[in-house]
Amino acid sequence: MKFVAIKMLVGDRARYLGILMGLTFASLLITQQASIFEGLMARTYGFITDTGGPDIWVMDKKVLMIEDIKPLQDTMLYRVRGVEGVDWAMPLYKGLLKARLDNGSFQTCHVVGLDDATLTGGPGTMVEGRLEDLRRADSVIVDIVGAEGKLARPAETEGGSKIPIKVGDTLELNDHRAIVAGICRTTRTFQSQPVIYTTYSRATLFAPQERKLLSFVLVKAKDGEDKLEVCRRIEAATGLAAYTQKGFQDLTYDYFMKYTGIPINFGIAVLLGFIVGTAIAGQTFFNFTVDNIKYFAALKAMGARDSQLLGMILLQASIVGAIGWGIGVGGASLFGFLLRDTELSFLLTWKLLVISGGAIMVICVLSALLSIRTVMRAEPAIVFKG
Numbered sequence: 547m548k549f550v551a552i553k554m555l556v557g558d559r560a561r562y563l564g565i566l567m568g569l570t571f572a573s574l575l576i577t578q579q580a581s582i583f584e585g586l587m588a589r590t591y592g593f594i595t596d597t598g599g600p601d602i603w604v605m606d607k608k609v610l611m612i613e614d615i616k617p618l619q620d621t622m623l624y625r626v627r628g629v630e631g632v633d634w635a636m637p638l639y640k641g642l643l644k645a646r647l648d649n650g651s652f653q654t655c656h657v658v659g660l661d662d663a664t665l666t667g668g669p670g671t672m673v674e675g676r677l678e679d680l681r682r683a684d685s686v687i688v689d690i691v692g693a694e695g696k697l698a699r700p701a702e703t704e705g706g707s708k709i710p711i712k713v714g715d716t717l718e719l720n721d722h723r724a725i726v727a728g729i730c731r732t733t734r735t736f737q738s739q740p741v742i743y744t745t746y747s748r749a750t751l752f753a754p755q756e757r758k759l760l761s762f763v764l765v766k767a768k769d770g771e772d773k774l775e776v777c778r779r780i781e782a783a784t785g786l787a788a789y790t791q792k793g794f795q796d797l798t799y800d801y802f803m804k805y806t807g808i809p810i811n812f813g814i815a816v817l818l819g820f821i822v823g824t825a826i827a828g829q830t831f832f833n834f835t836v837d838n839i840k841y842f843a844a845l846k847a848m849g850a851r852d853s854q855l856l857g858m859i860l861l862q863a864s865i866v867g868a869i870g871w872g873i874g875v876g877g878a879s880l881f882g883f884l885l886r887d888t889e890l891s892f893l894l895t896w897k898l899l900v901i902s903g904g905a906i907m908v909i910c911v912l913s914a915l916l917s918i919r920t921v922m923r924a925e926p927a928i929v930f931k932g
Contacts, residue, residue, distance in 0.1 A: 550845070555862045561834040565827050565866045565913075566873070569906055572823020573874020576816050577894070577902040578881055583812035584898060585891030590802050591795040592733030593640075593656075593741075597667040600764035601773050603794045604635070604780055607787040611798040613737075615640060617758035618786070625784045626763045631776040633769075636661040638762040639749040645697065645742070646718035653696050655740045657719065659749025667764055668730075668743060674713050675728025680745055685727035686717065692740025693729050717742075719752040736802075738889060820905055827870075828913040831863065835917035855921050859914050867910035871903055 556562055593612055594603070604626055606616035626635045639659030644652045660667050660680065668677045673690050680687060688697060688711060697717070698708035711717075717724045724744070732741050744752070750759045765788070767776045777788035789797060803809050845855065882892035 550858070552861070552865065555834075555865060558834060558837065561830055561837070562866070564830040565834065566870050568823050568826025568830060569867060569870025569909065570873045570877070571826070572819050572909060573871045573902055573906050574877045575819030575822075575874075576905050577875050577878035577898060579812050579815040579819065580898045580901060581878060581882060581892050581894040582890070583808065584895060585893035586736070586808060587799055587802060588893050589734055589736040589891050591798040592735060593658075594791060594795050594798065596669060596732050597638075597764070598670050599666050599766065600636075600791065601767045602765035602777055602780070602788055602790055604763035604765055604784070604786050604788045605761075607785070609787060611801040612794070614801075615761045617756065618760040618763070619758055620760050622784060622786065623760060623763055626765060626780055626786075629776070629780050629783050631768055631771040631779055633766045634664075634666075635763050635765045636664060636666040637746050637760050638667050638764050639746055639753065639759060640761040641749075641753055642739070643719050643742075643752055645724075645740075647697065647699070648716075649700060653740065655692065655697075655719075655742050656735060656737075657749055657752060658741065658743045659746040660743060661764075662745045662747050665745070669732050671731040673729040673731055677728070679727035680743065682725070682727055684723050684725045684748070685744065686719075686724045686748075687728040687730050687743040688726055689732045689741040690729050691732075691734060692742075693726075695740070697740050720754065722752050724752070734889070734891070820909065823906070824909045824912055827866075827909055828916050831866075831913040832916040832920070835859070835920055839920065856918060859917050859921060863910040863914040867906050871906040874906075875899060875902060 591612060604622075606618060608614075609616055620637070623635060623637050626632060637659075638661075639657070641657055642654055643657045645655045646652055658667070662681075665677055665680060668680075669687065669689070672687075675687065677687070679685055693712070694708070694710040697711045699711070700708060711726060713726055713728060715726045717726065719742070724742070730743065735741065753759060763786075765776070765780070767773050773790045777790060777793075780786065780788040879894060882890075882894055885892065
Protein backbone atom coordinates (compact mmCIF):
# COMPACT_ATOMS: atom_id res chain seq x y z
CA MET A 547 0.00 0.00 0.00
CA LYS A 548 2.88 2.35 0.71
CA PHE A 549 4.34 1.76 -2.75
CA VAL A 550 0.94 2.44 -4.33
CA ALA A 551 0.61 5.68 -2.34
CA ILE A 552 4.03 6.91 -3.45
CA LYS A 553 3.42 5.87 -7.06
CA MET A 554 0.09 7.70 -7.02
CA LEU A 555 1.70 10.83 -5.58
CA VAL A 556 4.64 11.20 -7.98
CA GLY A 557 2.64 9.95 -10.96
CA ASP A 558 0.71 13.22 -11.16
CA ARG A 559 3.70 15.49 -11.76
CA ALA A 560 1.78 18.76 -11.97
CA ARG A 561 -0.08 18.25 -8.67
CA TYR A 562 3.01 16.87 -6.99
CA LEU A 563 5.14 19.88 -7.95
CA GLY A 564 2.31 22.25 -7.00
CA ILE A 565 2.11 20.82 -3.48
CA LEU A 566 5.90 20.96 -3.15
CA MET A 567 5.94 24.58 -4.32
CA GLY A 568 3.41 25.63 -1.70
CA LEU A 569 5.19 23.84 1.13
CA THR A 570 8.62 25.06 0.00
CA PHE A 571 7.42 28.67 -0.12
CA ALA A 572 5.88 28.38 3.34
CA SER A 573 9.00 26.78 4.79
CA LEU A 574 11.29 29.35 3.14
CA LEU A 575 9.29 32.36 4.29
CA ILE A 576 8.72 31.10 7.83
CA THR A 577 12.38 30.12 8.33
CA GLN A 578 13.81 33.22 6.66
CA GLN A 579 11.66 35.76 8.49
CA ALA A 580 12.06 34.00 11.84
CA SER A 581 15.85 33.88 11.37
CA ILE A 582 16.01 37.59 10.52
CA PHE A 583 13.89 38.32 13.57
CA GLU A 584 16.13 36.18 15.79
CA GLY A 585 19.26 37.82 14.36
CA LEU A 586 17.83 41.29 14.87
CA MET A 587 16.88 40.54 18.47
CA ALA A 588 20.32 39.04 19.13
CA ARG A 589 21.87 42.35 18.07
CA THR A 590 19.95 44.16 20.80
CA TYR A 591 22.11 42.46 23.45
CA GLY A 592 25.19 41.80 21.31
CA PHE A 593 27.31 44.18 23.37
CA ILE A 594 26.52 42.19 26.53
CA THR A 595 27.66 38.90 24.99
CA ASP A 596 30.79 40.59 23.60
CA THR A 597 31.76 41.82 27.06
CA GLY A 598 33.54 38.76 28.39
CA GLY A 599 34.68 38.25 31.97
CA PRO A 600 31.98 39.58 34.30
CA ASP A 601 29.26 37.43 35.80
CA ILE A 602 27.09 40.33 36.96
CA TRP A 603 26.13 43.76 35.62
CA VAL A 604 25.28 46.47 38.16
CA MET A 605 23.33 49.57 37.12
CA ASP A 606 20.69 52.08 38.11
CA LYS A 607 17.36 50.48 39.01
CA LYS A 608 15.54 52.39 36.28
CA VAL A 609 17.64 50.98 33.45
CA LEU A 610 15.39 49.11 31.01
CA MET A 611 17.96 47.76 28.54
CA ILE A 612 21.62 48.01 27.53
CA GLU A 613 21.16 51.30 25.65
CA ASP A 614 19.07 52.88 28.41
CA ILE A 615 22.07 54.21 30.36
CA LYS A 616 21.54 56.14 33.58
CA PRO A 617 24.97 57.15 34.94
CA LEU A 618 26.08 56.36 38.48
CA GLN A 619 28.40 58.11 40.90
CA ASP A 620 31.94 56.73 40.88
CA THR A 621 31.64 55.97 44.59
CA MET A 622 29.20 53.18 43.74
CA LEU A 623 32.10 51.16 42.37
CA TYR A 624 33.71 50.97 45.81
CA ARG A 625 30.44 50.10 47.51
CA VAL A 626 29.97 47.18 45.11
CA ARG A 627 33.52 45.99 45.77
CA GLY A 628 32.72 45.78 49.46
CA VAL A 629 29.80 43.37 49.02
CA GLU A 630 30.32 39.83 50.27
CA GLY A 631 30.86 37.33 47.46
CA VAL A 632 32.31 39.85 45.00
CA ASP A 633 35.71 38.81 43.67
CA TRP A 634 36.31 41.98 41.69
CA ALA A 635 34.32 44.92 40.31
CA MET A 636 35.41 47.17 37.43
CA PRO A 637 33.96 50.35 35.94
CA LEU A 638 32.55 50.58 32.42
CA TYR A 639 31.65 53.66 30.44
CA LYS A 640 29.32 53.42 27.46
CA GLY A 641 27.97 56.35 25.54
CA LEU A 642 27.27 57.87 22.15
CA LEU A 643 29.84 60.43 21.01
CA LYS A 644 30.40 62.12 17.68
CA ALA A 645 33.67 61.41 15.92
CA ARG A 646 35.06 64.01 13.52
CA LEU A 647 36.80 62.44 10.54
CA ASP A 648 39.69 63.78 8.45
CA ASN A 649 37.33 65.10 5.77
CA GLY A 650 35.42 67.15 8.33
CA SER A 651 32.32 64.93 8.47
CA PHE A 652 30.87 63.64 11.73
CA GLN A 653 29.79 60.13 12.68
CA THR A 654 28.04 59.07 15.89
CA CYS A 655 29.87 56.19 17.58
CA HIS A 656 29.45 53.94 20.59
CA VAL A 657 32.40 54.73 22.85
CA VAL A 658 33.26 52.11 25.47
CA GLY A 659 35.62 52.90 28.32
CA LEU A 660 37.40 49.95 29.98
CA ASP A 661 39.09 49.81 33.36
CA ASP A 662 42.55 51.34 32.88
CA ALA A 663 44.44 48.65 34.79
CA THR A 664 42.72 45.44 33.69
CA LEU A 665 40.90 46.45 30.46
CA THR A 666 38.02 44.24 31.61
CA GLY A 667 35.20 44.02 29.08
CA GLY A 668 37.35 44.50 26.00
CA PRO A 669 36.65 42.91 22.60
CA GLY A 670 37.38 39.20 22.42
CA THR A 671 38.75 39.17 18.86
CA MET A 672 41.48 41.51 17.66
CA VAL A 673 42.03 41.78 13.90
CA GLU A 674 45.00 44.14 14.17
CA GLY A 675 46.99 45.26 17.19
CA ARG A 676 46.55 44.15 20.81
CA LEU A 677 44.09 45.11 23.51
CA GLU A 678 47.04 46.24 25.65
CA ASP A 679 47.78 48.93 23.05
CA LEU A 680 44.97 50.96 24.63
CA ARG A 681 47.44 51.94 27.33
CA ARG A 682 49.31 54.10 24.83
CA ALA A 683 48.56 57.81 24.84
CA ASP A 684 45.30 58.79 23.09
CA SER A 685 44.75 55.24 21.84
CA VAL A 686 41.45 53.73 20.72
CA ILE A 687 40.39 50.46 19.10
CA VAL A 688 37.77 50.50 16.35
CA ASP A 689 35.53 47.63 15.27
CA ILE A 690 36.21 46.36 11.75
CA VAL A 691 32.68 47.00 10.45
CA GLY A 692 32.91 50.65 11.45
CA ALA A 693 36.48 50.95 10.18
CA GLU A 694 35.47 49.68 6.74
CA GLY A 695 32.09 51.39 6.69
CA LYS A 696 30.95 54.56 8.38
CA LEU A 697 34.40 55.63 9.54
CA ALA A 698 36.09 54.95 6.19
CA ARG A 699 37.41 57.83 4.13
CA PRO A 700 35.67 58.75 0.87
CA ALA A 701 37.16 57.29 -2.30
CA GLU A 702 39.96 59.31 -3.86
CA THR A 703 38.41 58.94 -7.30
CA GLU A 704 34.75 59.10 -8.28
CA GLY A 705 33.23 55.63 -8.23
CA GLY A 706 36.14 54.16 -6.30
CA SER A 707 36.00 52.19 -3.07
CA LYS A 708 36.10 53.83 0.34
CA ILE A 709 39.42 53.77 2.18
CA PRO A 710 39.04 51.93 5.52
CA ILE A 711 40.42 53.58 8.62
CA LYS A 712 43.57 51.76 9.75
CA VAL A 713 46.02 51.55 12.63
CA GLY A 714 47.84 54.86 13.00
CA ASP A 715 45.02 57.03 11.67
CA THR A 716 43.51 59.69 13.89
CA LEU A 717 40.00 60.69 14.89
CA GLU A 718 38.63 63.58 16.88
CA LEU A 719 36.25 62.75 19.72
CA ASN A 720 34.67 65.77 21.37
CA ASP A 721 37.66 67.95 20.34
CA HIS A 722 40.16 65.38 21.68
CA ARG A 723 42.59 63.56 19.42
CA ALA A 724 42.29 59.78 19.29
CA ILE A 725 44.81 57.50 17.57
CA VAL A 726 43.64 54.15 16.19
CA ALA A 727 45.83 51.52 17.88
CA GLY A 728 43.92 48.42 16.80
CA ILE A 729 41.02 46.94 14.87
CA CYS A 730 38.66 44.45 16.55
CA ARG A 731 35.71 42.29 15.58
CA THR A 732 32.45 42.68 17.51
CA THR A 733 28.83 41.69 17.14
CA ARG A 734 26.97 44.21 15.01
CA THR A 735 24.89 46.50 17.17
CA PHE A 736 21.15 47.04 16.81
CA GLN A 737 21.76 50.64 15.74
CA SER A 738 24.71 49.66 13.49
CA GLN A 739 26.92 52.44 14.82
CA PRO A 740 30.73 52.07 14.87
CA VAL A 741 32.13 50.87 18.21
CA ILE A 742 35.24 52.53 19.68
CA TYR A 743 37.04 51.10 22.72
CA THR A 744 39.36 53.09 24.96
CA THR A 745 40.29 53.28 28.64
CA TYR A 746 37.79 54.44 31.25
CA SER A 747 39.73 57.57 32.19
CA ARG A 748 40.14 58.54 28.54
CA ALA A 749 36.47 57.87 27.78
CA THR A 750 35.37 60.18 30.59
CA LEU A 751 37.72 62.79 29.12
CA PHE A 752 36.17 62.38 25.67
CA ALA A 753 32.63 62.51 27.05
CA PRO A 754 30.83 65.78 27.80
CA GLN A 755 31.49 66.84 31.36
CA GLU A 756 28.81 65.59 33.71
CA ARG A 757 28.62 64.93 37.42
CA LYS A 758 28.00 61.20 36.83
CA LEU A 759 29.82 59.22 34.14
CA LEU A 760 29.91 55.63 35.41
CA SER A 761 27.57 53.60 33.15
CA PHE A 762 27.88 50.09 34.61
CA VAL A 763 29.85 48.15 37.17
CA LEU A 764 31.13 44.80 35.93
CA VAL A 765 31.34 42.20 38.70
CA LYS A 766 32.96 38.79 38.99
CA ALA A 767 31.58 36.58 41.75
CA LYS A 768 33.91 34.50 43.86
CA ASP A 769 34.24 30.82 43.01
CA GLY A 770 31.48 28.77 44.57
CA GLU A 771 29.21 31.75 45.13
CA ASP A 772 25.67 31.66 43.75
CA LYS A 773 25.45 34.52 41.25
CA LEU A 774 21.80 35.29 41.94
CA GLU A 775 22.52 35.46 45.67
CA VAL A 776 25.43 37.87 45.02
CA CYS A 777 23.04 39.99 42.92
CA ARG A 778 20.61 40.17 45.84
CA ARG A 779 23.40 41.19 48.23
CA ILE A 780 24.55 43.96 45.86
CA GLU A 781 21.01 45.28 45.51
CA ALA A 782 20.49 45.24 49.29
CA ALA A 783 23.81 46.96 50.02
CA THR A 784 23.78 49.61 47.27
CA GLY A 785 20.17 50.14 46.22
CA LEU A 786 21.19 49.48 42.62
CA ALA A 787 19.97 46.80 40.21
CA ALA A 788 22.18 43.78 39.62
CA TYR A 789 21.66 41.19 36.88
CA THR A 790 23.54 38.13 35.77
CA GLN A 791 24.75 38.34 32.18
CA LYS A 792 21.86 36.14 31.04
CA GLY A 793 19.44 38.19 33.13
CA PHE A 794 20.59 41.44 31.53
CA GLN A 795 20.27 39.89 28.07
CA ASP A 796 16.72 38.82 28.90
CA LEU A 797 15.91 42.30 30.23
CA THR A 798 17.04 43.89 26.97
CA TYR A 799 15.31 41.24 24.85
CA ASP A 800 12.03 41.63 26.73
CA TYR A 801 12.16 45.43 26.34
CA PHE A 802 12.34 45.23 22.55
CA MET A 803 9.67 42.54 22.49
CA LYS A 804 7.32 44.64 24.59
CA TYR A 805 7.93 48.22 23.48
CA THR A 806 8.77 47.95 19.77
CA GLY A 807 6.88 46.82 16.69
CA ILE A 808 9.52 44.27 15.70
CA PRO A 809 7.66 41.13 16.89
CA ILE A 810 4.34 42.00 15.25
CA ASN A 811 5.97 43.00 11.95
CA PHE A 812 7.86 39.75 11.60
CA GLY A 813 4.98 37.78 13.09
CA ILE A 814 2.70 38.98 10.31
CA ALA A 815 5.24 37.86 7.68
CA VAL A 816 5.53 34.40 9.28
CA LEU A 817 1.74 34.10 9.56
CA LEU A 818 1.38 35.12 5.92
CA GLY A 819 3.78 32.34 4.90
CA PHE A 820 1.78 29.85 6.94
CA ILE A 821 -1.57 30.94 5.47
CA VAL A 822 -0.33 31.01 1.87
CA GLY A 823 1.37 27.63 2.30
CA THR A 824 -1.78 26.14 3.77
CA ALA A 825 -3.94 27.54 0.99
CA ILE A 826 -1.70 26.38 -1.86
CA ALA A 827 -0.79 22.98 -0.43
CA GLY A 828 -4.27 22.28 0.93
CA GLN A 829 -6.11 23.14 -2.28
CA THR A 830 -3.62 21.31 -4.50
CA PHE A 831 -3.59 18.22 -2.27
CA PHE A 832 -7.40 18.19 -2.20
CA ASN A 833 -7.57 18.43 -6.00
CA PHE A 834 -5.00 15.65 -6.23
CA THR A 835 -7.20 13.43 -4.05
CA VAL A 836 -10.34 14.23 -6.03
CA ASP A 837 -8.58 13.40 -9.30
CA ASN A 838 -7.47 10.07 -7.84
CA ILE A 839 -10.70 9.23 -6.01
CA LYS A 840 -11.44 6.35 -8.39
CA TYR A 841 -8.19 4.68 -7.41
CA PHE A 842 -9.01 4.96 -3.73
CA ALA A 843 -12.47 3.57 -4.48
CA ALA A 844 -10.90 0.67 -6.37
CA LEU A 845 -8.73 -0.12 -3.37
CA LYS A 846 -11.85 -0.07 -1.21
CA ALA A 847 -13.53 -2.46 -3.62
CA MET A 848 -10.57 -4.82 -3.28
CA GLY A 849 -10.95 -4.87 0.50
CA ALA A 850 -8.71 -2.03 1.70
CA ARG A 851 -9.75 -0.73 5.11
CA ASP A 852 -10.36 2.97 5.84
CA SER A 853 -7.34 2.96 8.19
CA GLN A 854 -5.13 1.78 5.31
CA LEU A 855 -6.39 4.54 3.04
CA LEU A 856 -5.88 7.01 5.84
CA GLY A 857 -2.29 5.79 6.19
CA MET A 858 -1.73 6.28 2.45
CA ILE A 859 -2.90 9.89 2.58
CA LEU A 860 -0.79 10.67 5.66
CA LEU A 861 2.24 9.05 4.00
CA GLN A 862 1.76 11.19 0.90
CA ALA A 863 1.41 14.33 3.05
CA SER A 864 4.50 13.40 5.07
CA ILE A 865 6.62 12.88 1.95
CA VAL A 866 5.79 16.20 0.35
CA GLY A 867 6.05 17.91 3.75
CA ALA A 868 9.55 16.58 4.43
CA ILE A 869 10.81 17.42 0.94
CA GLY A 870 9.19 20.88 0.90
CA TRP A 871 10.50 21.68 4.38
CA GLY A 872 14.02 20.57 3.44
CA ILE A 873 14.11 22.65 0.26
CA GLY A 874 12.69 25.69 2.05
CA VAL A 875 15.12 25.49 4.95
CA GLY A 876 17.98 24.96 2.52
CA GLY A 877 16.96 28.03 0.56
CA ALA A 878 16.71 30.14 3.72
CA SER A 879 20.13 28.92 4.87
CA LEU A 880 21.65 29.77 1.49
CA PHE A 881 20.04 33.22 1.66
CA GLY A 882 21.61 33.86 5.08
CA PHE A 883 25.00 32.50 3.98
CA LEU A 884 25.21 34.68 0.87
CA LEU A 885 24.32 37.81 2.84
CA ARG A 886 26.40 37.00 5.94
CA ASP A 887 28.78 39.95 5.48
CA THR A 888 26.07 42.56 4.95
CA GLU A 889 23.94 44.61 7.32
CA LEU A 890 21.34 41.85 7.28
CA SER A 891 20.77 40.22 10.65
CA PHE A 892 20.29 36.47 10.20
CA LEU A 893 20.49 33.84 12.93
CA LEU A 894 19.21 30.34 12.16
CA THR A 895 19.07 28.20 15.30
CA TRP A 896 17.91 24.64 15.91
CA LYS A 897 14.83 26.00 17.65
CA LEU A 898 13.77 27.78 14.48
CA LEU A 899 14.24 24.56 12.53
CA VAL A 900 11.89 22.83 14.96
CA ILE A 901 9.35 25.67 14.71
CA SER A 902 9.37 25.73 10.91
CA GLY A 903 9.19 21.93 10.83
CA GLY A 904 6.21 22.01 13.19
CA ALA A 905 4.49 24.64 11.05
CA ILE A 906 4.93 22.54 7.90
CA MET A 907 3.65 19.50 9.77
CA VAL A 908 0.49 21.40 10.72
CA ILE A 909 0.02 22.50 7.10
CA CYS A 910 0.37 18.90 5.95
CA VAL A 911 -2.11 17.66 8.55
CA LEU A 912 -4.65 20.31 7.55
CA SER A 913 -4.15 19.44 3.89
CA ALA A 914 -4.58 15.73 4.64
CA LEU A 915 -7.76 16.37 6.63
CA LEU A 916 -9.35 18.03 3.59
CA SER A 917 -8.64 14.90 1.57
CA ILE A 918 -9.42 12.23 4.17
CA ARG A 919 -13.08 13.14 4.37
CA THR A 920 -13.48 12.78 0.61
CA VAL A 921 -11.73 9.41 0.55
CA MET A 922 -13.72 8.06 3.49
CA ARG A 923 -16.97 8.93 1.71
CA ALA A 924 -15.92 7.40 -1.60
CA GLU A 925 -18.10 4.47 -2.63
CA PRO A 926 -16.51 1.43 -4.33
CA ALA A 927 -19.26 1.65 -6.95
CA ILE A 928 -17.47 4.71 -8.42
CA VAL A 929 -15.13 2.29 -10.15
CA PHE A 930 -18.02 0.88 -12.22
CA LYS A 931 -19.52 4.23 -13.20
CA GLY A 932 -19.19 5.66 -16.74
